[in-house]
Amino acid sequence: MLKVEFKKIGIPEKQLYLTETTTDEKLKFNEVLIEVLFFPINPADLLLVEGKYGTASPTLPSLIGAECIAKVLKVGKKVKKVQPDDIVMPLTRDNWAEKLKVTEENLIRVNRSINLVQASMLKVNPATAYLILNNYIKLNQGDKILQNAANSGVGTYIIQLAKYYKIKTINIVRRKETLKELKKLGANKIILNNLKNNKIITNKVKLFIDAIGGPEVDKWASYLEDNGTIINYGLLSGKNIEINTNKVIFKNISLKGFWLSLWLQKMSYSQKFNLYSHLSELIMKNVLHTKIDQIYHVKDIKKAVLKARKYKRNGKIIVAFKKENIKKYI
Numbered sequence: 512m513l514k515v516e517f518k519k520i521g522i523p524e525k526q527l528y529l530t531e532t533t534t535d536e537k538l539k540f541n542e543v544l545i546e547v548l549f550f551p552i553n554p555a556d557l558l559l560v561e562g563k564y565g566t567a568s569p570t571l572p573s574l575i576g577a578e579c580i581a582k583v584l585k586v587g588k589k590v591k592k593v594q595p596d597d598i599v600m601p602l603t604r605d606n607w608a609e610k611l612k613v614t615e616e617n618l619i620r621v622n623r624s625i626n627l628v629q630a631s632m633l634k635v636n637p638a639t640a641y642l643i644l645n646n647y648i649k650l651n652q653g654d655k656i657l658q659n660a661a662n663s664g665v666g667t668y669i670i671q672l673a674k675y676y677k678i679k680t681i682n683i684v685r686r687k688e689t690l691k692e693l694k695k696l697g698a699n700k701i702i703l704n705n706l707k708n709n710k711i712i713t714n715k716v717k718l719f720i721d722a723i724g725g726p727e728v729d730k731w732a733s734y735l736e737d738n739g740t741i742i743n744y745g746l747l748s749g750k751n752i753e754i755n756t757n758k759v760i761f762k763n764i765s766l767k768g769f770w771l772s773l774w775l776q777k778m779s780y781s782q783k784f785n786l787y788s789h790l791s792e793l794i795m796k797n798v799l800h801t802k803i804d805q806i807y808h809v810k811d812i813k814k815a816v817l818k819a820r821k822y823k824r825n826g827k828i829i830v831a832f833k834k835e836n837i838k839k840y841i
């Protein structure tokens with residue numbers, strides 16, 4: 512069985528390697544043996560190898576992988592939620608392995624006819640976009656929201672969900688090449704980050720969704736209405752958020768952090784099942800979709816990680832354990 516792991520904290524494409532081990536396929540009564548079909552490389556995976564992720568430092572050597580999509584091979588004696596051949600999304604981490612043993616409470620069954628590459632990204636980014644838009648401030652049809660890193664996986668799900676809810680999005684990106692795609696997805700306004708004059712935002716917004724952090728947060732927070740909210744969910748700049756205290760005191764602007772892991776910890780199994788059933792239906796209806804830059808075979812994990820880490824990509828980087836699965840999706 513192939514698996515990806517790392518022995519040292521450091522540069523992801525240098526530290527991550529593919530290794531082969533045998534799996535003991537004997538299952539406990541509530542366990543399920545699954546075969547991983549596809550996994551995406553997310554910024555959180557890279558942060559973990561760099562030693563910058565929010566979880567405790569991993570015990571080394573460590574497995575990795577925030578999400579994947581898999582097929583059920585075998586179930587333990589008392590398993591009721593899934594059966595062989597079902598398509599499942601594990602709620603556990605460490606998913607970059609060909610085969611995994613997962614308890615049934617940590618598996619979400621998804622419709623077998625879902626696009627498997629899109630489903631490999633179901634756990635993290637669509638749920639992040641959905642929970643941010645639905646749980647922090649009341650947004651009504653016609654309201655405007657502002658977000659940066661708008662061409663990221665999360666950013667494009669925010670655009671698509673907002674369009675579905677009839678909420679307008681003002682989207683900040685750092686590259687001109689992304690404008691056409693985002694317009695096609697339903698972005699109402701797109702702004703290039705490096706423009707000197709950002710007066711193009713005429714009406715103030717209730718919500719600014721930030722994935723970057725750093726000093727620019729203050730600039731974009733100037734477009735918030737009094738009592739407006741910033742939700743920060745990413746640290747792409749690697750810099751601390753800066754915000755002028757005048758905005759916090761005299762305009763009552765508030766800053767909240769979002770971390771999906773904390774949300775999933777406090778949700779019951781049925782809440783998680785309902786959330787992911789809803790999101791997978793939206794994927795199947797083509798309301799939600801993410802662009803794929805390239806699908807790599809796991810043997811090329813270092814190349815795949817390097818491509819993912821360089822950003823300025825044309826979509827997500829996906830990895831497959833079987834070459835024949837790649838052919839089906841390109």
Ligand SMILES: NC(=O)c1ccc[n+]([C@@H]2O[C@H](COP(=O)([O-])OP(=O)(O)OC[C@H]3O[C@@H](n4cnc5c(N)ncnc54)[C@H](OP(=O)(O)O)[C@@H]3O)[C@@H](O)[C@H]2O)c1
Pocket residue numbers: 552553554555635636639660661662663664665666685686722723744745746747748769770771772821822823824826827
């Ligand atoms: N808090 C949570 O629970 C949670 C959940 C999901 C994701 N996230 C975070 O959300 C962010 C986006 O994740 P994703 O999977 O959607 O990303 P992704 O699809 O892999 O795309 C990465 C995005 O980041 C942009 N970017 C990279 N470095 C940047 C920088 N220094 N300044 C400005 N933009 C930069 C890229 O722009 P270019 O295309 O121009 O390179 C691209 O838009 C990440 O920070 C991730 O860790 C957090």
